[in-house]
Amino acid sequence: MAEAVAIAVPLSTREQVVPSRARLKLPPWLEIAKPRLIPLLLATTLGGMALTESWPMPAPRLACTLGGGALAAAAAGVLNCLWEEQLDGRMLRTSGRALPSGRLSAAKAFNIAVALACSAGLLLVMGVNCLAASLSLLGLCSYVLLYTVVLKPRTTQNIVIGGVAGAIPPLVGAAAATGHIGLGGWWLFGLVMVWTPAHFWALALLLEDDYRSVGIPMLPVVKGPFVTGNAIIRYAWATIAASFLGVFILPTGGLFYGLMLLPFNGRLLQMAQQLHQDPCDRVRAKGLFRWSILYLFGICLLLLLARTTAAAQFNLQLPSLFNMFSGAPF
Ligand code: HEM
Numbered sequence: 001m002a003e004a005v006a007i008a009v010p011l012s013t014r015e016q017v018v019p020s021r022a023r024l025k026l027p028p029w030l031e032i033a034k035p036r037l038i039p040l041l042l043a044t045t046l047g048g049m050a051l052t053e054s055w056p057m058p059a060p061r062l063a064c065t066l067g068g069g070a071l072a073a074a075a076a077g078v079l080n081c082l083w084e085e086q087l088d089g090r091m092l093r094t095s096g097r098a099l100p101s102g103r104l105s106a107a108k109a110f111n112i113a114v115a116l117a118c119s120a121g122l123l124l125v126m127g128v129n130c131l132a133a134s135l136s137l138l139g140l141c142s143y144v145l146l147y148t149v150v151l152k153p154r155t156t157q158n159i160v161i162g163g164v165a166g167a168i169p170p171l172v173g174a175a176a177a178t179g180h181i182g183l184g185g186w187w188l189f190g191l192v193m194v195w196t197p198a199h200f201w202a203l204a205l206l207l208e209d210d211y212r213s214v215g216i217p218m219l220p221v222v223k224g225p226f227v228t229g230n231a232i233i234r235y236a237w238a239t240i241a242a243s244f245l246g247v248f249i250l251p252t253g254g255l256f257y258g259l260m261l262l263p264f265n266g267r268l269l270q271m272a273q274q275l276h277q278d279p280c281d282r283v284r285a286k287g288l289f290r291w292s293i294l295y296l297f298g299i300c301l302l303l304l305l306a307r308t309t310a311a312a313q314f315n316l317q318l319p320s321l322f323n324m325f326s327g328a329p330f
C-alpha cells in the first residue's frame with residue numbers, strides 16, 4: 001500500500017529519496033559538508049589501498065589518509081553548497097539546506113571550507129605524501145569547478161565527465177599506500193566512473209521534476225526516461241564487466257573476489273533491467289539508487305577481504321580442488 005502511494009506522488013524531498021534510515025538532523029556546519037557521502041568515498045579510498053602490494057598499511061598513515069580524505073571531501077561539499085546556494089533554494093529536495101534556509105551565513109560557510117581544505121592539505125602532506133595531497137586537491141577542484149560550475153548546468157553528460165571527481169579517492173588510496181597510482185588504483189578509478197551513471201541517473205529519474213523546474217539538464221529532463229533507462233542498463237553492464245577485471249588485478253589473486261562478486265552483479269543487473277523495462281517506475285528507480293550504494297560498499301569490502309590470509313589460501317587451493325573433481329590438470 002505504501003509503495004503504491006510512492007508511485008503516484010512525485011518523490012522530491014530528501015527524506016523520500018535518499019537511503020539514510022536515520023532521520024538525524026545535523027547541525028548546519030556539519031550538514032553543508034555532505035557527511036553522508038563521505039563513508040563511501042572513504043571505502044573506495046580503502047579499496048584503492050587494498051589493491052596495492054603495500055597493503056596492509058601502517059595505522060598512522062592509514063588514519064591520516066582517511067582523515068585527510070574526509071576533510072577534503074567535506075571542503076568540496078561546502079564549496080558546492082556555497083556555489084549552489086541560489087539553485088538549492090529553488091529545488092524542493094535542497095531548499096531546506098543550511099545556506100538557502102538562512103541557518104548558516106555564506107561567510108561562515110566559506111571560513112569552514114577554507115579551514116577544512118587547509119587541514120586536509122596539512123594532514124595529507126605531513127602524514128601521507130604530496131601525491132595523495134595533490135590528488136585530493138584535484139578531487140576537490142574537479143567536483144567544485146569541473147562538475148558543479150562548468151558541467152552541471154550545461155550538459156546531459158555532466159555526471160559522466162564530472163564523475164572523475166568521485167572516482168579520485170581510489171587514486172588517493174593507492175598513492176597513499178605506495179607513493180604512485182599503479183594499475184589497481186586506475187582500475188578502481190575506472191570502475192567508479194562507470195558505476196556513477198547508474199547510481200545518479202536512477203536518482204535523477206526520481207528528481208526529474210525538481211531538476212526540470214530549475215533548468216538543470218540532467219539526462220531524464222532532456223532526453224526522457226526511456227533514453228535514461230537505456231543509458232543506465234549500458235553503464236550497468238559496463239560496471240559488471242569492469243568489476244570482474246579486479247580478478248586479474250588483485251595482488252594475491254582474485255578467485256575469492258570473483259566468486260563473491262557474482263551475487264552483487266546479479267542483483268545489479270536484475271535491478272537495472274527492471275528499471276530499463278519501466279523507467280517511469282519510481283520504486284524501481286529508488287531501488288537501483290539504493291542498491292548502487294550497497295554495491296560499491298560491497299565491492300570495496302570484497303577487495304579488503306580478498307587481501308586476508310584466508311582469501312589468499314582459498315585462491316591457492318581452489319584450482320587444486322577443481323583439479324581433483326574434474327580429473328584434469330588446472
Ligand atoms: C557526479 C557524480 C555523482 C553525483 C551527481 C551524485 C549525486 C548524488 C545525489 C544528488 C545524492 C542525494 C544526496 C542528498 O540529497 O543528500 C547522492 C547520494 C549519495 N551518493 Fe552520490 N553522486 C555522485 C557520485 C557519488 C560517488 C562517487 C559516491 C561515493 C563513492 C557517492 C555516494 C553517495 C551516497 C553514499 C549517497 C547517499 C547519501 C545518504 O545516505 O544520504 N555518490 N548522490
Ligand SMILES: CC(C)=CCC/C(C)=C/CC/C(C)=C/COP(=O)(O)OP(=O)(O)O
Binds near residue numbers: 037
Ligand atoms: C578526493 C576528493 C576530495 C573528492 C571529492 C569527491 C566528491 C565530494 C564527490 C561527490 C560527488 C557527488 C556526491 C555529487 C553530488 O552531486 P550534486 O552536487 O549535484 O548533488 P546535490 O544536488 O545534492 O548538491
